[in-house]
Amino acid sequence: MNGADLLVSALENEGVKQIFGVPGEENLDIVEALRRSTIKLVLTRHEQAAAFMAATHGRLTGEAGVCLSTLGPGALNLTTGAAYAQLGAMPMVVITGQKGILSRKQARFQVVDVVSTMTPLTKMAHQIISPMTIPSIVREAFRVAQQERPGPVHLELPEDIAAEQAPEISPVPSHPIVLPVAHPAALDRAAGLIVEAERPLIMLGAAASRPRLAPALSDFVRRLQIPFFNTQMGKGAVAGGSGLYMGTAALSERDYVHDAIDRADLIISVGHDTVEKPPFLMGPGGPRVLHVGYLPATVEEVYFPHAELIGDVGPSVALLADRLEGRLPRAGTLLPLREQILARLGERAEESRYPLTPQRIVHDVRQVMPEEGIVCLDNGMYKIWFARNYRTRVANTLLLDNALATMGAGLPSAMMAAMLYPTRRVLAVCGDGGFMMNSQELETATRLGLNLVVLILEDNAYGMIRWKQAADGFPDFGMTFGNPDFVAYAKAFGVRGSRVESADGLVPTLEAAFGGGGVHLVTVPIDYSENMRVLVDELRTHGSKNRGRS
Numbered sequence: 001m002n003g004a005d006l007l008v009s010a011l012e013n014e015g016v017k018q019i020f021g022v023p024g025e026e027n028l029d030i031v032e033a034l035r036r037s038t039i040k041l042v043l044t045r046h047e048q049a050a051a052f053m054a055a056t057h058g059r060l061t062g063e064a065g066v067c068l069s070t071l072g073p074g075a076l077n078l079t080t081g082a083a084y085a086q087l088g089a090m091p092m093v094v095i096t097g098q099k100g101i102l103s104r105k106q107a108r109f110q111v112v113d114v115v116s117t118m119t120p121l122t123k124m125a126h127q128i129i130s131p132m133t134i135p136s137i138v139r140e141a142f143r144v145a146q147q148e149r150p151g152p153v154h155l156e157l158p159e160d161i162a163a164e165q166a167p168e169i170s171p172v173p174s175h176p177i178v179l180p181v182a183h184p185a186a187l188d189r190a191a192g193l194i195v196e197a198e199r200p201l202i203m204l205g206a207a208a209s210r211p212r213l214a215p216a217l218s219d220f221v222r223r224l225q226i227p228f229f230n231t232q233m234g235k236g237a238v239a240g241g242s243g244l245y246m247g248t249a250a251l252s253e254r255d256y257v258h259d260a261i262d263r264a265d266l267i268i269s270v271g272h273d274t275v276e277k278p279p280f281l282m283g284p285g286g287p288r289v290l291h292v293g294y295l296p297a298t299v300e301e302v303y304f305p306h307a308e309l310i311g312d313v314g315p316s317v318a319l320l321a322d323r324l325e326g327r328l329p330r331a332g333t334l335l336p337l338r339e340q341i342l343a344r345l346g347e348r349a350e351e352s353r354y355p356l357t358p359q360r361i362v363h364d365v366r367q368v369m370p371e372e373g374i375v376c377l378d379n380g381m382y383k384i385w386f387a388r389n390y391r392t393r394v395a396n397t398l399l400l401d402n403a404l405a406t407m408g409a410g411l412p413s414a415m416m417a418a419m420l421y422p423t424r425r426v427l428a429v430c431g432d433g434g435f436m437m438n439s440q441e442l443e444t445a446t447r448l449g450l451n452l453v454v455l456i457l458e459d460n461a462y463g464m465i466r467w468k469q470a471a472d473g474f475p476d477f478g479m480t481f482g483n484p485d486f487v488a489y490a491k492a493f494g495v496r497g498s499r500v501e502s503a504d505g506l507v508p509t510l511e512a513a514f515g516g517g518g519v520h521l522v523t524v525p526i527d528y529s530e531n532m533r534v535l536v537d538e539l540r541t542h543g544s545k546n547r548g549r550s
């Protein structure tokens with residue numbers, strides 16, 4: 001038995017089923033131990049994709065995903081993925097190799113200080129210096145990665161420690177952990193604030209999307225009958241059909257959902273994580289905010305709650321509802337605004353302009369996705385449109401990154417979702433910029449035999465930045481590029497590709513793509529003139545009218 005064997009048996013003990021990565025020669029002992037294990041080694045074509053996949057595994061299951069790379073260059077390619085998991089609160093364990101630490105036969109060849117690089121990007125970064133410590137370090141790594149607030153942990157296993165002979169040491173067994181529930185005094189205080197409120201509103205933030213929390217939150221909202229809105233990463237956390245959904249705050253102010261937010265006198269902010277672009281801006285005056293979370297709030301210029309309810313969110317909100325059910329005659333004061341807000345979002349959703357408008361694309365995607373289907377977004381202008389306009393009825397069915405907001409994660413995150421849920425429809429939605437940042441993973445997706453459709457929105461530009469440039473009054477400059485013929489590009493990977501040629505062509509093309517199974521790429525031209533018309537001109541007028549009124 002050597003260090004690598006101890007590592008792999010500790011990973012098996014954690015229930016790890018697969019490791020994503022690109023090995024180097026420093027990992028060969030680990031690769032050999034994996035060959036003899038129950039764990040599958042899933043090769044990707046870039047380490048970044050391996051990290052995005054592992055992080056998404058953690059996000060969707062609550063169990064840390066694992067990625068692997070060599071030292072120096074490979075490890076550095078994992079850094080964006082580490083930051084993605086750190087900001088996005090996704091449990092992940094990152095394993096990297098290193099040259100031997102007991103002797104230096106290759107001097108400083110390929111050596112960078114990976115542990116120092118990973119330290120600010122992870123919850124814990126650690127170099128393993130003895131095989132004897134591996135079982136306990138691995139157990140600790142998974143505990144730290146998975147406990148609130150979840151995130152990435154980095155372990156560096158140098159090649160000589162991996163190869164070092166060691167006695168067989170049993171892995172450290174894990175046990176279930178029951179989290180503390182909010183204190184009765186905090187529950188009383190929170191209940192008091194809610195009873196006093198005249199226009200209460202619930203906000204569901206990123207932590208509301210933790211796996212398995214949706215039933216408790218749906219119950220909480222149903223019992224209180226207080227209308228709610230989501231942040232971008234809190235979408236779906238309350239099951240659909242409640243009739244209390246007021247919208248998603250994809251922008252920080254002036255959007256239609258802010259009609260309700262601006263009028264609220266109390267916001268019950270469940271699981272808000274300030275890594276997200278602010279869903280609303282606190283300032284002098286404004287509503288009171290009650291923060292409900294696994295952990296205390298992070299105080300910011302734009303977020304400074306007046307009271308906090310800290311503890312395991314599910315049981316804590318159930319206790320809160322026990323104190324409040326039937327005692328809130330003003331729960332629905334803001335509800336009459338709902339219809340108007342949702343009607344504005346539905347505008348132009350069926351317009352037959354070609355190239356297609358973002359509203360039409362969101363609308364058509366919703367038509368072909370079943371309630372349980374999962375849409376995974378890359379980062380670009382369309383993220384705002386999907387966040388505002390795409391209605392989710394099931395938690396974690398619109399996976400987007402409003403934390404690091406990196407380009408390039410759309411396809412790998414969709415690949416992970418397709419691996420975890422082979423019977424659900426999974427759609428990656430990418431801009432022509434973001435898709436090309438990790439398009440090499442089409443090979444991985446085909447090799448893995450995934451059922452997956454990739455939708456590319458073509459504007460031949462870094463559209464989001466081009467829009468910002470225009471909105472800020474700069475001349476149009478430096479944001480356009482050419483694209484490959486995406487259908488031919490898909491074909492080169494052995495992937496079927498289709499181009500949408502008319503406004504009515506998107507739904508049938510997506511249906512056919514899903515119907516065919518396997519990996520399918522669909523490309524559709526998008527008309528982004530709506531960005532300026534709606535998100536700048538219309539909302540500016542709306543914002544000023546609204547302020548005048550209230």
Ligand SMILES: Cc1ncc(C[n+]2csc(CCOP(=O)(O)OP(=O)(O)O)c2C)c(N)n1
Nearest residue numbers: 380381406407431432433434461462463464
């Ligand atoms: C890795 C990375 N680089 C740069 C950015 C800044 N950025 C945000 S959106 C965007 C443009 C995205 O272009 P595309 O993928 O084509 O989507 P579009 O906005 O055109 O729909 C850029 C450059 C980023 N978020 N992540």
Ligand SMILES: [Mg+2]
Nearest residue numbers: 431432461463
């Ligand atoms: Mg683009």
